[in-house]
Amino acid sequence: MTESRQIDSLWLGADLVTMRDGRYHIISDGALAVEAGELIWVGPRAEMPAFRPRHQHRFDGGILTPGLIDCHTHLVFGGDRSAEFEQRLNGVSYADIAAQGGGILSTVHATREASEEQLVASARWRLQRLLAEGVTTVEIKSGYGLDESSELRMLSAIRRLGESVPADVVATCLAAHAFPPEFKQHPDGWVDLVCERILPQVKANGLADAVDAFCEHLAFSPAQVARVFDKAAELGLPVKLHAEQLSSLGGARLAASYGALSADHLEYATEEDARAMGERGTVAVLLPGAFYLLRETQRPPVALFRQHKVPMALASDANPGTSPALSLRLMLNMGCTLFGMTPEEALAGVTLWGAKALGLQHTHGSLEAGKVANFVHWPLARPAELAYWLGGELPCTVIYRGEAQ
Known part of the structure; x- marks a missing residue:
């Protein structure tokens, strides 16, 4: 039996819009594991390794995008x-x-x-x-x-x-x-x-x-x-x-x-x-x-x-x-x-x-292991909605360096 790894936080309950290679690359029912402000695992919840999170966050649907x-x-x-x-x-x-x-x-x-x-x-x-x-x-x-x-x-x-x-x-x-x-x-x-x-x-x-x-x-x-x-x-x-x-x-x-x-x-x-x-x-x-x-x-x-x-x-x-x-x-x-x-x-x-454009593509801009844990939860069904709605602040939860703001 593999021993579980303790981590700072685990984020569940939403689809991941990873933006890997500049494409949506959506992961349905995804999971993000965060340690020391960095993403250490990104993938489908069903394939997630054994983690012991100090804090677990579960969204009720919606999507997660990079910050x-x-x-x-x-x-x-x-x-x-x-x-x-x-x-x-x-x-x-x-x-x-x-x-x-x-x-x-x-x-x-x-x-x-x-x-x-x-x-x-x-x-x-x-x-x-x-x-x-x-x-x-x-x-x-x-x-x-x-x-x-x-x-x-x-x-x-x-x-x-x-x-x-x-x-x-x-x-x-x-x-x-x-x-x-x-x-x-x-x-x-x-x-x-x-x-x-x-x-x-x-x-x-x-x-x-x-x-x-x-x-x-x-x-x-x-x-x-x-x-x-x-x-x-x-x-x-x-x-x-x-x-x-x-x-x-x-x-x-x-x-x-x-x-x-x-x-x-x-x-x-x-x-x-x-x-x-x-x-x-x-x-x-x-x-x-x-x-x-x-x-x-x-x-x-x-x-x-x-x-x-x-x-x-x-x-x-x-x-x-x-x-x-x-x-x-x-x-x-x-x-x-x-x-x-x-x-x-x-x-x-x-x-x-x-x-x-800022020389930060190796650390920022997509949901991938090894990058900073900057991401946003949106109560939306599809990422195209971010470009679709005109005006008004869409409700969102901003996570900066692994901490909800």
Whole structure:
């Protein structure tokens, strides 16, 4: 007779939507065994080894999915831009709003004025909305400080957030987000400062897990991005890129050439971009919130990403200007209705491929032994319902590192 193994917890009574290899891979009447915050066994309850759980949890049906992963957000910022949203809908042009000191510069001003404590407090409120819907891992970028001290303060605020919430918080340095007003006449000077001062401090103080940039005709050129990426590579920091959102500049190919974790937005990506990303394993992070709010019509080339085997992630892009989105589950529906993704692709986009976009695919994003015990119980019959229902918080039980929240 085999002796039973003592474990921390056992979770029974639901179907498992494992998302192994980015597919549903449903296990009916499944079981999850957890020890020290890690999944040590995943499978059908009927095949489960002998366990002696310190705590046993039994659901009355429903499904268990991996914890959701929001792999692209800008949750830390000062102020908000709701007044500008109203102005635009009342017919005021972007140029007039900018002339009044609006647009991204209004967020930069408010972020520079905010203390670290204020940035943490306001971001925590926004982050809690995401966590309530099953998010257990979130990436947050800097990029609204646009001076040395403010960028570092933003990253410090992101690290503090990670210490105060039941979620894995990944920090990304996006100092190359826009050109500060002080460098309007000398944009390369800002690139110099990012490379020579900000990134070395970020690395030395462990303030970020990756480096991002915005490659666009109204932001940074491919040559300027390459300088930032060269410095990141020198420092041993992985890279990702906002690319091909408004025009085709070859940013996605550039990102792939650096082995980037992801290229994000991608409405104007070409087949050459998709081929390069597929060859290097760079994830396509699709952001339907900004597409929706900006009323864009050029959709990202989902069919090309499928053809070239580019993993597709979905994210909220939560930010004050173009995607004030506080529901990752709404992004599942938008990914399906606006971009033509399937519900299975959409769920993979906020689980396994969201994890891969953060370099976490070996520890996060699917229900498999050896991965962290981040998962969510939903009182639903089918996983497609997660993308089907519009609005309203679906009741769910979030388990982070093996503990119910």
